[in-house]
Amino acid sequence: MMVRAAVLILALLGGCGMARADGLVVSVSQAQVHITSGFTGADLVVFGVMDPQDAAGGSPDVVVTVRGPGQTFTTWRKTRVLGLWMNADSRTFLDVPSFLDILTSRPPEEMAEPASLQRGQIGLGRILLKQRIGDDHADVVSADPFRAAFLRIQQAQGLYRENTCGVTFIAPHVFRAEVAIPGTAPLGRYQVEVQLLRGGRPVASATTSFDVQKTGVEQSIAEFSQRNGLLYGLAVAMGSLMLGGVASILFRR
Template identity: 40%
Template structure:
């Protein structure tokens, strides 16, 4: 009898889990227009297109009236520093600084409507929706805490990155072409960092998080710039010889062009 009761309990648990999973049977199918962006000497920036659809596994539950999407793009990570300057004795000097270790060199958030209208403040913080809620660690040690949105150094860091087009938030960038088909642009400025970019797409309905999916693309240098960057990284001695030879040749050519007869 006890074995039967245990088996019945397990069966009921599996059925309940199946019903709970089928309550939200949506899944996201996405792609980007170009998975490999090449940077040449005359690169001036471009815009990728992310497109996709919301698909349901079956008529397991009534579809919501509308969906919401939040797309977060994170570029290659690096250690960055924000400094505070003050005018003393007639000159501007650095008086304080904060280090932001392992932060995205590019960070963009796109949505189909304001973040506040998509989810509650608690869900926004938990799901890191919007620039104000993306976690950025402040300090270099393991004991250092996450920089809060109202921290003056974090605010200055985000402002400076936004000025160069590297941090951005646009709550009108995602467009639903139909009730399930969507698209958005991903602007890439001329100063975009080289490396792999992670794209995270989160789906919401009626203020509740449903599911997410991820994709990626990379930005690489090609041509002479790539040769110089690779040589400098892999063989510093050869890079030093090449740059020295180029400097000598440039000086020699300049002496010929501008010499006085």
């Protein structure tokens, strides 16, 4: 009875972003985040409903991981050469999430053994970040200075986040997690992965997704500049000269 009611709620909240796995249903409050001229960010809610039998012995641990579209970053280390600070060496992070939010119902360290946390990529310290080192592709130990610096800078920019009490239960088998999309969020498809853990072992998982995209005037401008760069450039150049001319006439004494 309870399950049916909860599923009904989810269907009402947003039918398109729904995903179903064994005993776990997840949904996002908005399947599409529209960017308009006044866009400064958006708040999304991820809802999840599990099989009541799974919740019988108390609520399990929940991990919600939101990944933005993949992007390649380079982290540079500056060193002093002949008195000048310059970019000396670098590591390239290949196709890593451009946005990352990891929400858990309690600190991951209390949920499971380090090995299984590592396997589930639970927590910023354990997320897989593929690096190019020479010709090799690999992830390195979490103590790597380049990796640590990358995570620190991305967090400072508000693009990577971790919240160890970001998942709350609204009923023993229904939970919600709030995801704040910043205004600087990259555009594209965002993947939402939900994992359930009990006694340190994964018991269920489900995925869903949502899109962040431009609409209206913003979309038209971007499309025009992409499709016909020359015409767009000429229009901007002519417009700017006209504006300069108008200003000069307006301010003429």
